[in-house]
Amino acid sequence: MSTKTASPLRETLEQEIVTGQLAPGTRLEEMGLAERFHVSRTPVREALNQLASIGLVEIRPRRGAVVAAIGLKQMMEMFEVMAELEGMCGQLAARRMSGDERKKLAACHLQGQPFSENEDHDGYYAANVCFHECIYQGSRNAYLADQTRALRNRLAPYRRLQLRQRQRLSESFQEHGKILDAITQGDEARAKQLLRDHVTVQSGSFTDFIATLPSELIRNSA
Amino acid sequence: MSTKTASPLRETLEQEIVTGQLAPGTRLEEMGLAERFHVSRTPVREALNQLASIGLVEIRPRRGAVVAAIGLKQMMEMFEVMAELEGMCGQLAARRMSGDERKKLAACHLQGQPFSENEDHDGYYAANVCFHECIYQGSRNAYLADQTRALRNRLAPYRRLQLRQRQRLSESFQEHGKILDAITQGDEARAKQLLRDHVTVQSGSFTDFIATLPSELIRNSA
DNA sequence: AAATAGAAAATTGTATACAATTTAGTTTGA
DNA sequence: TCAAACTAAATTGTATACAATTTTCTATTT
The missing domain is CATH 1.10.10.10 (Winged helix-like DNA-binding domain superfamily/Winged helix DNA-binding domain)
Structure with a gap:
């Protein structure tokens, strides 16, 4: 306004x-x-x-x-939606991305490698944002991109903590590799599934994720 | 506030x-x-x-x-997202709805029958909202329900016009019947697919829908 | 007569003043 | 000593006043 x-x-x-x-x-x-x-x-x-x-x-x-402090129930709900939206972005990106866009996605991916190996969380976080942003753009659906980005931001304070877990960086990087493959090959279904899993359970159990959250960040009675 | x-x-x-x-x-x-x-x-x-x-x-x-006047491109984007969200609601509802909720959904469906037969657009519109609201609730995901409802409302001025088309009412009613069946039987995949189609192409081509919109409602250069 | 420039009017953005409700602190009573 | 009630301070919600920008209307020039 x-x-x-x-x-x-x-x-x-x-x-x-x-x-x-x-x-x-x-x-x-x-x-x-x-x-x-x-x-x-x-x-x-x-x-x-x-x-x-x-x-x-x-x-x-x-x-x-x-x-805003998100309750546990609501957080699970939001992750459930986030997974679907990310999956949809991936599916559409696999279908619609131009050759140049696929190259750029590959570049974004490689850019994260050193951060992953050196356990540079802040650096990887930035590269991670870049990778996913590429996919958002590639979906060729600006509204979807906006919605997904907004939800990602809203969950960011919690996801950020998650990435600090040991080995989470290399896992994430490997998953990005698979996602990149699927999108490059235009495999819509696989891209969708991979991105869905990437977001939701983050390759580990959701329970693990919850367990790592400081209890102050979770609203107790909501 | x-x-x-x-x-x-x-x-x-x-x-x-x-x-x-x-x-x-x-x-x-x-x-x-x-x-x-x-x-x-x-x-x-x-x-x-x-x-x-x-x-x-x-x-x-x-x-x-x-x-807000929605441009044609943005409207197509929003319908694309709407379809996915509605489909997701249907999938989760088929998985999670209680017996009572399924009965209530069936009741909502039957409630729309007379309006459909008498071509009472306003009446059917209300029953239609009720039917879909049941599914939102049944998804057991309040955040998803909120998001889907918000998008539905945002597209409402355009969808409303669409329902005024001849025979659209009976088509919609028949589709609701199939959706009810899928959810009742707990067939997640089918519920998802049916709801996706129900929203998007609305059983006819999307082009038909566009063609029926008064041009004033569509922003020309955006 | 049409177009451009200038001025006036209208409308939005921000600041301040006032009203109403909540919260915290103190006092009084049991 | 603890609890409850009352009072005072602080904070939010609304209204009004002022500043700045946009829009419109008019006048002048080509």
Whole structure:
């Protein structure tokens, strides 16, 4: 909505939430944010509204805004949807990607190799985003890409922790290799299945994933 | 966000957009809406923000808000996603619905029969919503249900027109019957496929659908 | 007469002021 | 000493005022 003030504000907060700088459950007081960004409460409220609409913050009427803490049930639900959307992206990408796009995807993949070998989590995280972004674009469905990206961002604070597990990096990299093959060969069904699995169970059991999450990040009674 | 004022305002506007009372492309001036609802511009802006986040209105910075007009390309993209989400709902519903829920779905289905036979479009539309809502609930995935419902609402102004086509009602009713069967029998794959087709091509060609849309409703250059 | 430039009006974005509700702190009672 | 109730402070929701940009209308020139 707002152009000059509220928009950068939204982006900054979104970034901090997605990266985990602002942990789920953190209170977001309008006055505090207004002072921090040297603006009035009005654009702050707009930004919070927008973040609430994405689901990144939760606004309880008359009781302020907090960084959204996702309950266990809801998180499983979101991963279930995420898997399907990622799978769909992969399927469409396998069908529709141009030759150049396939080459670029391969390049993105290789770019992650050194990070994977050196266990550079932050580096691999960036390469990982790039790889998946390529697939989103390749689906040739901008709306699907937007939705999938939004959900990925919303789950990012949790997925990020997951990638910190030992050996998760090399596993992820190997899976990317298989996905790249399937897409390169135009094998829609296989690309879909691989991407679905890649996201959901992340090659290990979902229970393992849950077990590694700090309990503070999970809302207890929701 | 806001409780007393902005929330009902949002619901009213959303309803009017979804039902087509406010046609795509209609300008939404803040002052005008403020006077109409006897409130200030502040809650109006909040409501518009929320509607923009759902995608029901488009806000161009410094240039006001209009009811979102979906371009042809984007509409096809959204239908593609919608089909997948509906199919997923059907698949999960076939797997997870309780006996009672299946009975309720059957009841919803039968409820639409008279409307279908009498060509009562408004009546059938309501029954149709009920039928699909049952499936959403049955997926036991509240997040998926929310997303699917939101997309359905966003496409509602266009789908509504489609249902007005001759014989579309009885076709839809017959398809519902098959879907009900698949879900009742727990045939996940078939339920998924049937619901996918039900949404997308709507049993006829997508081109036919496009051809029946008034050109005013489609944004020409986007 | 048409087109362009300028000015005025209207509309959006932001800030501030006010009202209402919630939360926290203190006091009083059992 | 603990609990409950009342008061005060803080925070959110709404309204209004002001600033900035866009749009429209008019006037002048070609």
